[in-house]
Amino acid sequence: MKDPENGVKPSFGGASVAGRGDDGKSRRRKGKRGGHARSAATSAHAGQAGAAGEAARPLDSETETPSRKRKRRRRSHAGAQAKVVQASELGHHQAHRAVAQPAPEPDAGAFSGNKKNRRKHRGKRGLQGRPLTPTHDAHVTAPPPVSPQRSPAPSAIQAPERQAVSAVQNGPGHERVRPRAEKGTRPEDLYAALDLGTNNCRLLIAQPTRPGQFRVVDAFSRIVRLGEGLGASGRLSTDAMDRAVDALRVCASKLRNREIRRMRLIATEACRAAHNGSEFLSRVVEETGLELEIIDRETEARLAVSGCSSLVGRETRSVVLFDIGGGSSEIAVIRIGENRSSRLANHITHWTSLPVGVVTLSERHGGRDVTPEVFGAMVAEVEQMLGRFDCPPVHVVGTAARPSDFHLIGTSGTVTTLAGVHLDLPRYDRRKVDGIWLSDRDVSAMQAKLLSWDFAGRAANPCIGPDRADLVLAGCAILEAIRRRWPSERMRVADRGLREGLLTDMMAEDGVWRRARHRRSQRSSA
Numbered sequence: 388m389k390d391p392e393n394g395v396k397p398s399f400g401g402a403s404v405a406g407r408g409d410d411g412k413s414r415r416r417k418g419k420r421g422g423h424a425r426s427a428a429t430s431a432h433a434g435q436a437g438a439a440g441e442a443a444r445p446l447d448s449e450t451e452t453p454s455r456k457r458k459r460r461r462r463s464h465a466g467a468q469a470k471v472v473q474a475s476e477l478g479h480h481q482a483h484r485a486v487a488q489p490a491p492e493p494d495a496g497a498f499s500g501n502k503k504n505r506r507k508h509r510g511k512r513g514l515q516g517r518p519l520t521p522t523h524d525a526h527v528t529a530p531p532p533v534s535p536q537r538s539p540a541p542s543a544i545q546a547p548e549r550q551a552v553s554a555v556q557n558g559p560g561h562e563r564v565r566p567r568a569e570k571g572t573r574p575e576d577l578y579a580a581l582d583l584g585t586n587n588c589r590l591l592i593a594q595p596t597r598p599g600q601f602r603v604v605d606a607f608s609r610i611v612r613l614g615e616g617l618g619a620s621g622r623l624s625t626d627a628m629d630r631a632v633d634a635l636r637v638c639a640s641k642l643r644n645r646e647i648r649r650m651r652l653i654a655t656e657a658c659r660a661a662h663n664g665s666e667f668l669s670r671v672v673e674e675t676g677l678e679l680e681i682i683d684r685e686t687e688a689r690l691a692v693s694g695c696s697s698l699v700g701r702e703t704r705s706v707v708l709f710d711i712g713g714g715s716s717e718i719a720v721i722r723i724g725e726n727r728s729s730r731l732a733n734h735i736t737h738w739t740s741l742p743v744g745v746v747t748l749s750e751r752h753g754g755r756d757v758t759p760e761v762f763g764a765m766v767a768e769v770e771q772m773l774g775r776f777d778c779p780p781v782h783v784v785g786t787a788a789r790p791s792d793f794h795l796i797g798t799s800g801t802v803t804t805l806a807g808v809h810l811d812l813p814r815y816d817r818r819k820v821d822g823i824w825l826s827d828r829d830v831s832a833m834q835a836k837l838l839s840w841d842f843a844g845r846a847a848n849p850c851i852g853p854d855r856a857d858l859v860l861a862g863c864a865i866l867e868a869i870r871r872r873w874p875s876e877r878m879r880v881a882d883r884g885l886r887e888g889l890l891t892d893m894m895a896e897d898g899v900w901r902r903a904r905h906r907r908s909q910r911s912s913a
Contacts, residue, residue, distance in 0.1 A: 576899055579650035580889035581638055585614035585657040585713025585746050588634040591886040598900040601890055605641055609634040610854045614657040614714045618747045623661045632674055639675040651889045654679045655687055656714035684740035688717040689732045694887030695796055696731035698822055698879055704792040705781045707873045711799035711865050713746040720778055737778040745858040754857030755842045765864035773872050798881040801862025805833045806880045807850030814849045821882035834863045
């Protein structure tokens with residue numbers, strides 16, 4: 388029989404309803420409204436069941452009217468076309484799967500009245516329903532638009548959307564497209580400081596952050612013992628120079644791999660005192676390309692103070708800062724009045740540089756087997772040197788409720804080693820050592836403990852190790868002489884020194900912190 392409205396003759400038995408053999412599968416997926424999957428062979432009444440054994444659904448005026456059949460045919464036909472279009476587009480336009488797309492519209496002849504439906508739903512598709520036009524740097528061809536309206540131009544796409552499109556378009560087989568830097572941004576302002584001392588070679592690369600502070604980007608430290616044998620011969624040995632040059636090659640490689648705005652490379656007591664110090668620096672230039680400058684002792688003392696300025700609190704009025712090095716020891720007496728300068732080095736009233744360090748002192752007295760008598764002899768030698776330092780006594784003011792406004796600051800491997808042993812660290816940790824306070828009783832106890840250990844016991848401690856086992860007691864002897872000259876209730880440990888002072892001075896001279904403060908004030912006012 389024929390449909391009175393469309394003239395379509397429905398078929399029965401094993402034929403598909405719409406005359407397409409692949410629509411039965413679509414109808415089974417779409418048949419959710421009836422609660423069961425509809426059979427591909429629809430029967431006219433219950434008595435005409437299909438050969439598959441599934442009972443056919445009856446066609447009566449209540450359950451299967453001709454109008455309902457037409458709607459079901461339209462849904463199945465539109466769903467099949469949508470799957471075909473989506474399957475063809477999926478292989479060619481995978482880059483656009485992150486962008487929402489509307490379902491393709493069926494053809495004009497799919498069912499009667501479709502022009503009306505297209506006009507009805509066309510206005511409901513917004514900007515997010517159309518595929519975005521790829522940016523100019525994309526390597527993927529954009530799919531044709533699914534509506535007569537034009538896709539937005541690249542300039543009309545917002546920045547987050549453009550980045551998302553660029554991210555999905557750069558899949559396998561395409562070059563990686565990095566987002567462009569925003570206008571007005573500047574590259575990192577990196578500063579480098581290198582300190583070639585009598586015992587260590589140290590490098591620090593940092594970036595300024597908040598006023599008076601910086602962030603460490605890269606660091607390097609190696610024990611080279613450049614001053615080994617210097618006290619006896621007055622010259623740098625060949626083995627010591629070779630060790631130093633090897634370490635400087637590593638530093639040169641680190642400096643070449645970064646864009647450094649400004650750097651300062653210094654050498655201290657070993658190159659100052661050696662007769663062949665200038666020859667050694669010429670060799671360094673030839674083999675590494677690094678040009679080091681030999682600084683005097685006053686500059687070294689001021690740099691040590693600049694590096695520890697952040698550890699001096701506002702309540703402090705007097706400080707004795709000392710840096711126990713490998714070939715010399717710098718001491719600075721600092722008195723701070725009511726008007727505190729931004730540079731702590733401006734408050735230095737007296738300073739001295741003792742021509743003795745852990746390397747030279749241990750070589751003269753022996754560093755492996757140190758008895759209490761040997762330790763006492765080392766302390767007496769340093770005390771004799773300090774006796775020639777003309778400096779008025781420091782006035783200490785303190786009460787029971789308020790600690791003294793005077794204290795010591797030690798910046799050297801000796802005091803950091805004492806702090807690590809005091810904390811009983813399984814391995815040395817700068818974050819736990821830098822800035823901690825040690826009482827006078829704690830320092831005395833740690834020195835006595837180290838003096839009771841033999842060389843093997845000191846070498847086994849993770850905070851000392853075999854490289855410092857023969858030097859640490861010589862450093863304790865220098866520290867003991869300083870403590871006797873300037874008695875204090877407490878001492879602050881600083882795991883910092885000349886490198887930090889060099890970085891602080893360079894950043895302050897360039898005004899990087901003033902510019903940052905000016906930019907913050909402009910943003911806050913805006």
